[in-house]
Amino acid sequence: MAGKAKNGAEKPNGANLPFLYRHYDHETLRGALRKMHLIRQFEEGAEESYMRGLIHGTMHLSIGQEASAVGICLGLTDEDQITSTHRGHGHCIAKGADVSRMFAEFFGKTTGYCRGRGGSMHIADVSTGNLGANGIVGGGLPIAVGAALTAKKTKSGNVVVCFFGDGANNEGAFHEALNMAAIWKLPVIFVCENNGYGMSTSVERATAVKNIADRAAAYAMPGVIVEGNVVSDVAQAMHEATERARKGEGPTLIECKTYRYRGHSKSDRNRYRTKEEIEEWMTERDPIEMFEAELQELGVIDMAGIEAIRADVAREIAEGIEFAKESPMPDVANLEKYVYTEQA
Amino acid sequence: MAGKAKNGAEKPNGANLPFLYRHYDHETLRGALRKMHLIRQFEEGAEESYMRGLIHGTMHLSIGQEASAVGICLGLTDEDQITSTHRGHGHCIAKGADVSRMFAEFFGKTTGYCRGRGGSMHIADVSTGNLGANGIVGGGLPIAVGAALTAKKTKSGNVVVCFFGDGANNEGAFHEALNMAAIWKLPVIFVCENNGYGMSTSVERATAVKNIADRAAAYAMPGVIVEGNVVSDVAQAMHEATERARKGEGPTLIECKTYRYRGHSKSDRNRYRTKEEIEEWMTERDPIEMFEAELQELGVIDMAGIEAIRADVAREIAEGIEFAKESPMPDVANLEKYVYTEQA
Amino acid sequence: MDAIIETATRELSYAQAIQEAMAIAMERDERVFLMGEDIGVYGGAFQVTGDLVERFGPERVMDTPISELGGAGVAVGAAVTGLRPIFEFQFSDFATLAMEQIVNQAAKMRYMLGGAVSVPVVMRFPAGSGTGAAAQHSQSLEAWLGHVPGLKVIQPATPHDAKGLLLAAIEDPDPVMIFEHKLLYKMKGPVPEGHYTVPIGKADVRREGRDLTIVATSIMVHKALEAAETLSGEGIDIEVIDLRTVRPMDRQTVIDSVRKTSRLMCVYEAVKTLGIGAEVSAMIAESEAFDYLDAPIVRLGGAETPIPYNPELEKATVPQVDGIVQAARDLVTGAR
Amino acid sequence: MDAIIETATRELSYAQAIQEAMAIAMERDERVFLMGEDIGVYGGAFQVTGDLVERFGPERVMDTPISELGGAGVAVGAAVTGLRPIFEFQFSDFATLAMEQIVNQAAKMRYMLGGAVSVPVVMRFPAGSGTGAAAQHSQSLEAWLGHVPGLKVIQPATPHDAKGLLLAAIEDPDPVMIFEHKLLYKMKGPVPEGHYTVPIGKADVRREGRDLTIVATSIMVHKALEAAETLSGEGIDIEVIDLRTVRPMDRQTVIDSVRKTSRLMCVYEAVKTLGIGAEVSAMIAESEAFDYLDAPIVRLGGAETPIPYNPELEKATVPQVDGIVQAARDLVTGAR
């Protein structure tokens, strides 16, 4: 969607503007901000619905990580694909999913993207290129490589983005997937959202290197570290990686340094990090606030415009929740449907 | 054994001699040469026994790789442990096993190290610190890390050596094991015997980097490339890694560049490498020939001494085969023995 | 129920019972230590290790990176060299990543080496559905490991057995796999203080009866007992056997019961096909108890589907009390 | 046997039949390609892919690094995005490294996404003992995958079925797992030219008889037929069913047979406990065929041990013809 505007960039203020402003037109930029709000408010709506007992199970919220989801997906088309993670709501929205059907899924309804079978941990919208969140840390890594193999074999020109966390980088799947992507020069971009912790375990305690991107050297692929809460930085690294991938030069590993505001899941006592650390990220490096400030500074939007976006997003979220509430539950008689493909 | 001589080194020709000659006395060096012959002749004896139908199943011969097995194990004690691979006969002998009991194992006899249950692929001599060959490529990597964890927890001062091949370096187990060894600073030395191929697949086709040791950077550990057919180079790198490990500074990755003369296993049509390549390694870089030349040059041994070693080894091998032949087969009634530990 | 239980008055939850077993073992034997993801300061995904890291320190309550294959392998390596690791999988579903080390290494090492080593490792697997966590966090995979010689596989159903079986497992020289149903963690029950063991390989007759033998595992033991209670009001008298150990299975207790009741039903949560009930059924059908059977052997197992997210669907996927009551009644009254 | 076989005269080995199926599929459908370790110039550890790389090139006969988890996952990812990969494990034992992708992803993806995708991947597993390759290269693990909804699991016993079932698997929209016994690779049998399929989910009555039904899988089909031949000399008339598909299992064919013969024996190579025979037995014991049973249901499965290296021990680990003859005779004559 946003990607369509790629070639119609307006270049508002000359050449030493950040990449984002050189490359995308204002409408696209405002669209990106809107998506960030949509993600944040979606997460808040989901959280509240969970508190109220409308959503069961567990959930992993991506509040604080909106810039990486949006910055990465900005230049992608619906044909480009992503694999996502347990913390995947933001990716799903950034890639173009409809929040109503996402809420419906979380509410376990037939109108949900997975007809109520998947829930938060398996949220997917295949029509916009999201092959699905994954309950298995690292589970999506080889799948993304396989999708990229399809892109290469069919010469589709598509790229595949593989989101994963810092914790996932210690899984064997990470190693095997990156190695294969590299030797076969596949059009896949590995995006590590390094929020400092895998559940309670900090990168320092779990990972032998300081930066996940340092590991790119082990696969002879570029490893790029970006300020993951700055949309422009993320988008620029992603743009370069995409170009490289589409030219057949192979994969890139992008590490987005970011932070999650909430606990790991709904059962986190938050004992492994300090209030101060959380505070600092929330007040000093909030991705939405920083992006809003930048957009205002560059005259892309004004306060009224921002308010309008927020209000519009709030309406969309409220409607989404309403839709989800009113949607029907699956029929237990269909329990064993979708296990196998129905054959004619 | 050899290791005992460590402090009694004779330093034959002054300080700019290769490490080996500064560090070990002549007897130890002659012992190292003898072990290399023992390995080579063992492999030849095994090969011949296989041809004659005395050994069944399959086997992976390490002819051509004797320098890494011997150079690595030279300074180890029986308390230091190794994990080995499917190509593990050399490691087993280098670590101190008795060839008679190895042959007996290959012949499936009760006197074999595994009482005929394991065969070539599971050859082990726990009494000399060999925790066993492994049929699973990469299977020994985490086990070695676990053994090193024991060494650290019990403050035994032992080190653990983990042998593996270039092919194994693309297994997820490699990644997970090296990462854990690094973050916990465990006394383990990862020894990659890079013989250029995992079965038929060359390092170039399977591995995204040129040298396996390049991957050490992904675990913030030293990565050392050595001429794997030169005993002295291997032993020096190993000595440094061992010192580091015993001091509690953590693991090292040593890559020994080497070559296997024979096919991968008993069912190899050898289509993936050229005669010339094989020839070159055999004539230009044979580990035993190079070591013999060096030892002669430095006056450690003369031709007669070498001949005596060869003859003595030949006798030991012949006796070993004889012992194996004459040993009894297991009783089928004991089929289910050793599945669980017999409890008092 | 064992005599021990009768005399115990103190109640603990299943999770607390496991925690207590680990604490006792760590106090008694310095070789014992814990490994797993987020078992330290987080206390474990299900708060089973809880505050143990504060008591025993991070060297004995070791957080591992998210590396199930490697982590399990490290535990195997530590066990074979003399320690007594207890490895926690965060969810049993992640055993899929570690089957290599569990099945090819831990289970077979002693055999392959002709008895030269033992592998005294314990692995704990939080298992089962009912938490709304969907298909990749709800599986019951004990049948896989039950199929593997060299392993012992247990499924405690009560806090008492959780503690006693875990202590037996830790002291066992061979690899023991423990499947703990997540919905049991909060269930309370009497747990004796101090050290005791429950023998691996022994089923427990939880309720005596003459009309039908129900062999149940894990959480299904409680559902079967509830069903039995209901049916006793209808004059149907059910014997409920808690299998407790999947491997080695206690043939004799089941055979003796079936000889008495002449009818057998197996209730288990895992997918019905090739689940534990298949083995229990086949074991009886080939035993001397066959001649005593008056009716087909019925299995109530999980549906032939991954576990769905929607709670109603999820519930319908595994046996519930109503279903057990109905099936048992039909079986005894011959309506089937 | 099918009518098709009767008319075929050409003989191929089991390995050749598989290779031919893959060649036909690759010719008919450009989405089909092969992945695996050393399947290119090496021709596969068992020479099943043979020279296919010369015919189809390295892009369609892709050597992978030694990365079973990743490789299987790449195949899953390619399948879900429109290709038709056939992934060869070098030995079925290495499935232990890839269970995550097989079980959590391939098997469940369609379900978890509410039907939004299909995963048409085929995985081939050279399985079984008898090659002297010891405990980590000889396992029969089909029961694990048979326990997993979302997968289809087949075990062809003849060259004819290997080709036809593989072609059916490749055309199937869902993940199909094929267990190929290594000792069958060289076995020859009639194989029709060109394209044909054998339906997944249908057992085959290989020999009709009235005294006893033997349900066998894979290589045991041949051993059972040999045993039946021997016993026919003693006037014992055995029906031999080749199960062919583990999941979904063909209940009806077995039930019909047992209703006729009143006796059932299952013969399989995997470890007896929780192997395929447990399911076949339990399926019959809960079916309408129960009432027709005149004798206990006997299982002959593998010993409760890892596969040993020594050839005599190895042979003793799995059912052999003599043992089948003996057990069948005992069962029919009531000596049991």
Ligand SMILES: Cc1ncc(C[n+]2csc(CCOP(=O)(O)OP(=O)(O)O)c2C)c(N)n1
């Ligand atoms: C294979 C596997 N191991 C463990 C878990 C449990 N788990 C879920 S999320 C998580 C932390 C993941 O950390 P990271 O990759 O950094 O992602 P984040 O949660 O920080 O977004 C863990 C341990 C899992 N789902 N899958």
Ligand SMILES: Cc1ncc(C[n+]2csc(CCOP(=O)(O)OP(=O)(O)O)c2C)c(N)n1
């Ligand atoms: C997990 C696993 N995958 C595949 C194999 C089959 N296999 C045995 S040895 C081998 C090649 C190993 O290559 P490398 O690690 O370089 O050791 P080398 O044989 O060269 O000594 C392969 C593919 C195996 N035994 N285990």
Ligand SMILES: [Mg+2]
């Ligand atoms: Mg994280």
Ligand SMILES: [Mg+2]
């Ligand atoms: Mg190699």
